[in-house]
Amino acid sequence: MTGDIDTRLLSRLVSALTASAGRHPASRADLERRARSRLTRWQEAAALPPETLDTMVARALDKVAAAGLVDDDAYARLRARSLRNRGRPRAGIARDLSLRGLEPARIEGVLSDMAEDEGGADDRIGAIAYARRRRLGPWRPAAARDGTRQRDIAAMARAGYYPDLARRVIDAVDVDALDGWAADADALPDRRRPGSTAED
Numbered sequence: 001m002t003g004d005i006d007t008r009l010l011s012r013l014v015s016a017l018t019a020s021a022g023r024h025p026a027s028r029a030d031l032e033r034r035a036r037s038r039l040t041r042w043q044e045a046a047a048l049p050p051e052t053l054d055t056m057v058a059r060a061l062d063k064v065a066a067a068g069l070v071d072d073d074a075y076a077r078l079r080a081r082s083l084r085n086r087g088r089p090r091a092g093i094a095r096d097l098s099l100r101g102l103e104p105a106r107i108e109g110v111l112s113d114m115a116e117d118e119g120g121a122d123d124r125i126g127a128i129a130y131a132r133r134r135r136l137g138p139w140r141p142a143a144a145r146d147g148t149r150q151r152d153i154a155a156m157a158r159a160g161y162y163p164d165l166a167r168r169v170i171d172a173v174d175v176d177a178l179d180g181w182a183a184d185a186d187a188l189p190d191r192r193r194p195g196s197t198a199e200d
Contacts, residue, residue, distance in 0.1 A: 006056060009044055013060040021069040025078055028061060028070050029101020035060055076102050076110040084114065087130025089123045089160040125168045127161050130180050137170035139179065 005053035007030040016038055017031055026034070035057045039045040045053060062109055065068055078099055083093045097107045131137050137145070149170060172178045 006048070006052065009042070009048075010059055012016045012042075013038065013056060014063045017060055017064045018067065021064055025075050026070070026098050027072050027075050027102055028065065031064060031070060031078050032057060032101075033060055045122050049073060061065075070100060072106060073110075075114070076106055080110050080114055082122075085129055086128050087126050087128075087133050087159065088116075089126050094158045123161060127156065127165050128182055130156060130159055130161070132175075136150060137176050138172050 013035055020034055021031060027183055036053075039053055039057070048056075061070070069081060079100070080093050083096055086094070094107050094111060097110070098104070099178070131152075132139055134155065136148075136155060140148060148198075151164045152170045153163065156169065157163055160171075168181075169178060172181070
């Protein structure tokens with residue numbers, strides 16, 4: 001009887017994980033957490049010993065991986081790119097990937113590849129994306145920039161950007177200057193003096 005329950009539960013767990021991985025890409029560690037969470041809610045699994053549950057989770061993950069739905073490298077690249085596009089700094093991306101159960105070597109490889117793809121832009125592209133998304137610095141109306149400068153720099157610092165990088169982004173004369181700097185690290189953006197306008 002126990003074998004029948006295990007087989008039925010295993011099949012049910014594989015189906016649930018397959019559907020979940022199809023909807024939301026995940027690392028193997030993420031899927032393992034989802035599997036354990038599901039098993040704690042299923043009444044049929046409550047009577048099973050922990051060793052049996054561990055075996056069931058491992059088998060279910062292997063089946064989902066064999067179906068091609070678990071690829072930690074692809075997941076790490078996708079997640080890192082998504083976080084960068086939302087304006088997360090390198091350290092924040094590394095922390096997020098680590099919390100999702102990815103190994104440090106894999107995280108470092110993904111971050112290195114991403115920096116290479118961005119032309120060695122480090123956190124510049126992320127900082128610019130963050131400021132654009134939050135409408136900080138050069139994305140604010142010119143009349144409001146002086147009164148919000150310190151607040152904008154503080155917001156970027158809270159997001160994990162170094163103060164000098166935050167000041168460079170917030171004090172840029174205009175968006176075009178930042179776009180040029182994102183493409184070429186040596187082309188520092190012209191800085192706006194507080195109290196001036198871009199036309200000064």
